[in-house]
Amino acid sequence: MQQLHHFIHGSEVAGQSGRFSPVYNASTGEQISELPLAGVDEVRACIASSQKAVPEWAATSPSNRARVMFRFKELLEKNMDELSEIVSIEHGKVKSDAAGSITRGLEVVEFSCGIPQMLKGEYSGNVAGGIDLYSIRQPLGVVAGITPFNFPAMVPMWMFPVAIACGNCFILKPSEKDPSLPLRLGELMLEAGAPPGVLNVLNGDKLAVDTLIEEPEVKAISFVGSTPIANYVYERAAHFGKRVQAMGGAKNHMIVMPDADMELVVDALMGAGYGSAGERCMAVSVAVPVGQDTADELVARLKPRIEALKIGPSLDPESEMGPLVSAEHLAKVRGYVDLGVEEGADLVVDGRDFHAQGYEDGFFLGGCLFDNVTDDMRIYKEEIFGPVLSVVRAPDFDEALRLPSEHEFGNGVAIFTRDGDAARAFTDQVEVGMVGVNVPIPVPMAFYSFGGWKRSAFGDSNQHGPDGVHFYTRTKTVTSRWPTGIRAGAEFAMPTPGSS
Numbered sequence: 436m437q438q439l440h441h442f443i444h445g446s447e448v449a450g451q452s453g454r455f456s457p458v459y460n461a462s463t464g465e466q467i468s469e470l471p472l473a474g475v476d477e478v479r480a481c482i483a484s485s486q487k488a489v490p491e492w493a494a495t496s497p498s499n500r501a502r503v504m505f506r507f508k509e510l511l512e513k514n515m516d517e518l519s520e521i522v523s524i525e526h527g528k529v530k531s532d533a534a535g536s537i538t539r540g541l542e543v544v545e546f547s548c549g550i551p552q553m554l555k556g557e558y559s560g561n562v563a564g565g566i567d568l569y570s571i572r573q574p575l576g577v578v579a580g581i582t583p584f585n586f587p588a589m590v591p592m593w594m595f596p597v598a599i600a601c602g603n604c605f606i607l608k609p610s611e612k613d614p615s616l617p618l619r620l621g622e623l624m625l626e627a628g629a630p631p632g633v634l635n636v637l638n639g640d641k642l643a644v645d646t647l648i649e650e651p652e653v654k655a656i657s658f659v660g661s662t663p664i665a666n667y668v669y670e671r672a673a674h675f676g677k678r679v680q681a682m683g684g685a686k687n688h689m690i691v692m693p694d695a696d697m698e699l700v701v702d703a704l705m706g707a708g709y710g711s712a713g714e715r716c717m718a719v720s721v722a723v724p725v726g727q728d729t730a731d732e733l734v735a736r737l738k739p740r741i742e743a744l745k746i747g748p749s750l751d752p753e754s755e756m757g758p759l760v761s762a763e764h765l766a767k768v769r770g771y772v773d774l775g776v777e778e779g780a781d782l783v784v785d786g787r788d789f790h791a792q793g794y795e796d797g798f799f800l801g802g803c804l805f806d807n808v809t810d811d812m813r814i815y816k817e818e819i820f821g822p823v824l825s826v827v828r829a830p831d832f833d834e835a836l837r838l839p840s841e842h843e844f845g846n847g848v849a850i851f852t853r854d855g856d857a858a859r860a861f862t863d864q865v866e867v868g869m870v871g872v873n874v875p876i877p878v879p880m881a882f883y884s885f886g887g888w889k890r891s892a893f894g895d896s897n898q899h900g901p902d903g904v905h906f907y908t909r910t911k912t913v914t915s916r917w918p919t920g921i922r923a924g925a926e927f928a929m930p931t932p933g934s935s
Contacts, residue, residue: 437468439614441477441638442621444484445631451477456611456640461527461758462748464796470614473639478646481637485577485604486652488632493574493602497551500600504548507596507627511541514623518616522587523749525613527758527798528711530750533588536711540592542881543899550600553904566916572908574602575654575678579647581668582617583660584610584760585714585820591617593885594657597903599624599633607636608647612760614638648672655906657898658682659716661818662844662890669893680906681893682886684818685716685846688839689875690861691724691733692832692852699873700851701736704824707849707875709744709802712759713768713822716891717847717869717876720819721808722826723835730828734783734806737824741784741802747791758791758798759821765798768821772803775814775825780805786822810838818844832857840866845888849875868892 439458440447450471458468473481492500511518515534522533558569580594587609595605609617614636621636637643647653648671655678658668662683669681689707691700707719722737724730749757759765769787776782786801800822808815808825815825829835839848849871850861858872868887871877879885879900886897896906 436466439468439470439618439638441471441473441481442618442636443481443632444487444635445625450638458525458612458614459761459798460524461760462524462750462791462794462797464762464794464798467524468615470611470638472611473637473643475642475646478637478639478643479650481606481635482577482647482650482652484632484635485606488604488630489574489576492599492604492630492633493576495602497554497600497602500602501548501550503624503628504544504550504596504600507624507629508541508544508548510623510627511537511544518588518619520750521616521619522613523757525615526584526587526760527749529754529757530752532711533749536586536589539878539881540586540589543592544596546881546899547596547600550904553901554601554908556910564916565919566914568912568914570910570912572601572904573911574908576603577606577653578603578655578657578907579606579608579653580657581608581644581647581660582610584612585711585716587613587616588620590659591620593659593898593903595634597899598657598907599629601904601907603907604633605635606647606653607634608639608643609636611638611640644668645671648677649675651675653677655679656681657906659898665893666890678896678906679894680886680896680898682716682898683891683893684844685718685887685891686721686815686818686842686844687717687719687847688721688723688842688849689719690829690835690839690848690850690852691722691729692850692854692857693726693729694853695729695851696853697732697736700733701740703849703851703875704737705740705744708824709741709756709822712756712800714760714820715876717878718820719849719875720824721815721838722824723829723838724826725829725832725835727828730806730826734804734826737804738783741786741804741824744802746789746799746801748794748797756802756822758794759800760798762798764820765800768800768819768823771814771817771819771821772823775805775808775812775823778812778814780808780812780814780825816843832861836861836864840864843889844891846891847871847877847887849873849877
């Protein structure tokens with residue numbers, strides 16, 4: 436069995452705490468490695484490594500930092516097949532989906548290559564007699580990211596490329612469930628020319644998280660995960676005076692208007708609801724057909740498609756959906772299906788008894804479809820994070836608008852329609868942070884910022900894009916005047932533009 440490690444100051448570092456966590460092959464259920472969980476002293480040593488690297492890296496020109504990002508991008512592309520396979524084995528994504536998720540992270544690396552342009556400040560000459568005024572953006576120092584199991588490549592790359600390009604040193608604390616890809620990213624950054632300590636990868640659990648939050652040398656925390664933990668990280672880190680961006684859970688709706696292209700709708704729901712086994716914070720987990728005829732047709736079309744899903748081991752190119760990430764998560768999602776039946780929803784497709792032939796110990800669940808779900812049911816209110824789609828029938832547009840707007844989560848939503856007026860009214864009025872029009876998963880491109888509303892996000896800054904640059908830097912404003920030999924004497928009034 437493989438013994439994993441931390442990646443600190445450019446080297447593999449063995450765990451010292453004596454605590455370990457198992458890592459599994461999601462398709463076979465076999466334990467494939469053992470992950471060390473850092474203790475407090477190990478976290479502090481990691482922070483010290485980052486602190487040591489900060490002065491030189493912050494003083495490196497933005498152009499040279501960008502060149503490291505260019506080389507990192509090339510290495511990601513060169514090693515895409517290897518990286519995709521690592522994700523597929525530990526997480527359970529089919530390989531094509533794993534490659535797609537890495538590519539979406541790579542797009543943030545590409546965005547970070549333009550950091551010299553994004554760090555430009557402002558300048559105003561002669562704002563008062565001989566006085567010039569300008570602003571500059573400077574890095575924070577040591578910053579940290581805490582990332583979830585569902586995107587072991589993409590979500591870390593939402594964070595550290597922007598932070599590092601801005602001149603910070605980054606500590607990545609990935610999920611314990613699929614840590615091998617983040618460790619590989621640390622190696623590739625070193626190969627790309629980032630000095631030791633610029634990107635450290637520290638494995639751990641709540642103890643490591645709490646230590647990163649509490650240690651004063653860590654100036655900012657970026658988090659993606661479930662809402663309860665996002666709320667905890669936000670409150671704790673803010674209490675210790677840190678900048679925080681904490682992305683939480685979701686319950687993403689897709690509104691299906693009567694005039695929608697139903698073939699397009701069903702294709703979109705299959706990919707957005709069952710891709711990555713539903714383990715996406717932007718997965719569509721609620722379909723809202725408007726009108727009974729629309730709902731009847733949608734359910735009738737979805738049922739055979741879900742039953743025909745090709746579910747199998749993640750490395751099989753024929754598989755459309757792989758396993759869930761762990762036995763514990765499988766049990767949790769199955770429990771929600773049981774709950775939906777108890778609550779009175781109609782289970783149209785039941786995937787609970789699915790077993791992949793030859794992979795009976797893998798963490799597999801078949802696609803599930805509920806109809807006649809109501810907004811007072813827990814399967815509607817709570818994030819399931821699995822291949823379970825709920826159909827909530829809406830009598831009209833106003834009800835379809837109300838459902839996502841009043842839900843406690845506000846991450847993503849989509850509307851499928853041919854009516855531009857309906858789409859425009861919906862996008863303007865819906866209380867959700869990211870909206871798709873005939874696009875099921877409206878994840879913005881890297882040069883925009885990602886983030887939801889309400890209990891899907893805590894903090895004032897979103898991930899990557901311009902918000903990412905602002906989050907990982909602070910503004911310094913300089914007011915400057917050089918003596919000219921003229922002495923006007925002391926001035927006791929507040930300086931104004933009209934002052935000499």
